[in-house]
Structure formats: C-alpha cells, structure tokens
Amino acid sequence: MTPDKNVIAAELERSRARTALLTDAVDDDDLVQQHSPLMSPLVWDLAHVGNQEELWLVRDVGGREPVRQDIDHLYDAFKHARRDRPALPLLDPAEARRYIAQVRDKALDVLDRVRLDERPLVAGGFAFGMIVQHEQQHDETMLATHQLRAGEPVLTAAPPPPGDRRVRGEALIPGGPFTMGTDTDPWALDNERPAHVVDLPAFLIDVAPVTNAGYAAFIDAGGYDDPRWWSAKGWAHRQEAGLTAPLHWFPDGGAWLYRRFGRVSPLIPDEPVVHVCFHEAEAYAKWAGKRLPTEAEWEKAARWDPETGRSRRYPWGDDPPGPQHANLGQRHLAPAPVGAYPAGASPLGVHQLIGDVWEWTSTDWHGYPGFRVFPYAEYSEVFFGGDYKVLRGGSFGTDAAACRGTFRNWDHPVRRQIFSGFRCVRELA
DSSP states (O other): OOOOHHHHHHHHHHHHHHHHHHHHTSOHHHHHSOSOTTSOOHHHHHHHHHHHHIIIIIIIITOOOOSOGGGGGGGOTTTSOGGGGGGSOOOOHHHHHHHHHHHHHHHHHHHHHOOTTSSTTTGGGHHHHHHHHHHHHHHHHHHHHHHHOOSSOOOOOOOOOOOOTTOOSEEEEOOEEEEESOSSOTTOOGGGOSOEEEEEOOEEEESSOOBHHHHHHHHHTTGGGOGGGSOHHHHHHHHHHTOOSSTTEEEETTEEEEEETTEEEEOOTTSBOOSOOHHHHHHHHHHTTOBOOOHHHHHHHHHBOTTTOOBOSBTTBSSOOOTTTOBOTTSSSSOOOTTSOGGGOOTTOOOOOSBSSEEEEEEEOOOOTTOOOOSOTTTTGGGTTSSOEEEESOOTTSOGGGOOTTOEEEEOTTOOSSOEEOOOEEEOO
C-alpha cells in the first residue's frame, strides 16, 4: 500500500521527534563529545540527517537552491571516518538544530507540491521514505551511542511485557521454494530487491533468540577458553580483543551484572542476549551443536506462509507492526523476554523475528541476483564483497519504518556496540 502525503509527513515528523528526544536528553558538552571511537559525536548525526534530507528532498526532488552547500563535505560519511569527526569544524548544537529545522520546512513544502508519480525517485513517496528510514537508522545509531556514554542515566522507558517460558525449543521449516526479497514494497531499499525464488532443504530453527541464561551456560562451560568452538578468525579476534563475555557484562561474584544506558542491574535470564559479535554467536552455535542460519533460512522462517505458499511482509502477516507484535522503536530500552509477543509469531511458531535484537546470519553481504543500484551506490553496492555479515530482524532500537521481513542490515563481524543477538539452526538428522 502506497502511503499518502499525510502519512509521509507524519512519518517525517515522528522521526524528527525521536531525534529530538535523543539529542535533547543531554547537554551541549555531551552532544559534541565523542563517547567511543566507533561512534560519531551526537551533534554530527544530528546535522547529518538534515544534510541528507537537504540533498535528496530539497535539492534533488524539489530542485531548490542549497541551504548550506558549504557543509556538505563535513557530513559526507564516506569522506571522514567516525573517529575523525570530532576534529571537524562541525555545526554547534544550536546551529545544527536551526539547520535541520530550516531544511525540514523546505522539505515539507516540497512534499506539498510534488507529484508522487512523476519519476521513479518519488514513486510511492520513495525518496521521502528513504529519508525517514535514514533518520531512524541514525536514531538507532545515536541510541547505541547513548549506551556507550558514561554518566548518569538520561533515557527512560517502560519495561517490556513479560515473557512466556513455554516458548522454547525448535520449529521445523519444511523444504522447498519460497520468494525472497520484494518487488512491491514501496519503501524497500535497493538491496531488498528484486524478489527471487530460493529453494531450501528442510531445517530446524530456534523458536526464539538465544537468551542471557543460554549464553551464560556457554561462558560457564569455558566457551571463551576453548578454540574448538571458534573459527580461526574468531579465535584470533577473541584473543586480540580479550573477549570474555558480551559487551557491558560485568562479573559480580558468581553472577553477571549488565550496564544498560547508565544503569547496572542483574541479568534477566530469559531476555535475548545482546551486544555479541558474529564470532561470539558463531562459537556459541558450534558449542550448542548447531550453526547460525543463512540469510535465506532466516527470511523463510520469518515470511513463508505454509498455507498459501506466499511470503508475507512480516511474520504475522502484511499489517504494519503494532505494540502487540514486536519490540520496536525504542518503546522499551531492552529486549523483551522470550515469548513476550505471541501475536508476532510466524505461522510455524517462530517468535520475535522482528525487533528485540538484530540477528547475525552466516551470509556475507552481497546483492541479490539481478540487483540494480537505486538511487545511489553508496547505500549498498560499495559495501558488497567486503568484510561484512548480514543481520536481520531489527532490534528494540529499530523503528518500524526501517524494519520489515525483507530488510537487510550488515556490519563487520567484530562489531558489538550494535544491538545484536542471534538464534541457531540445524539440519534434520
């Protein structure tokens, strides 16, 4: 279903409200500080989302004069590594807020005047949807920066709903073909296209992500000290980085504590484990006698409907996510315990495929057969073939606008600052 202009405007404003929440929560000193060399200062992200909006909506779609062409190079993510951005002559917080407000006024005027059928870039509101998703992606990045910052807590949210201990074990995904990717979702990005048929053998998949309790068992069994469970690259990284537990875990006697957004508390056993890298996920899976799913296996478990044989937009159907379906959009500041969203399960009984934690897959980052760049190579294509693994499903920090059954994320296999977890699969005996 193609969004109308009122829906598009509302999505733009909803994204901006989240950006404001994340940046207004701290003072100017916090905004300009770099909280980790892996992350930009929050003030860079703030102005960057405005600069992308200016480039695509004001200048390209609208054909308007530039607002601040002089700052384009400062907010080009390909020209400056994150670790180098604090040294740039960035807009200060007040200037950044004025700039993004000015750009937004112009973008909304463009939206009011443009025809959404006049060229491919705006068909179905695509360019506007691309900017909504871009801002929401940076909001999730800023949320990860908040997790890395030191100091008193500044973010609050209600706790997620309780889980259901009956949700455990594996689900059988029958063998056969299914349609992967999409040709019809109006806001799907180029790497989600085109739709294509993939034929898979039957497999078993965990009905829920691996939990803190499950992962702690791996640690207690000496999983970090036994190279049998690790790939050569993974073991080398484990040794070099000194990994002994997920990021933000701290030993406390015979138990583990977890620091989340400035608050320290005991681990919640049935909460999906988060802040593990690909190598840690892969080692756990081998220790458990399983493996990580391929991207195609993950998507079939998430989208394939055995009754109709078609692929849904989400595990529960084609309707957009509601609060009963998935933990998305920073509504809670933690993954929900396993079984918290029965309404969001797939037809074959697989839970929490959308939201909670990004799930590592074993697939390298590449384009689908027939991939075509649209509208620019720097979103997807320039990363193909690099040292990246695909993640699926979104996290509690991912917005619904930037998450669906076809949405694809990717990152280096050593990254742990992202809200990443995993689940396992195994072949039938």
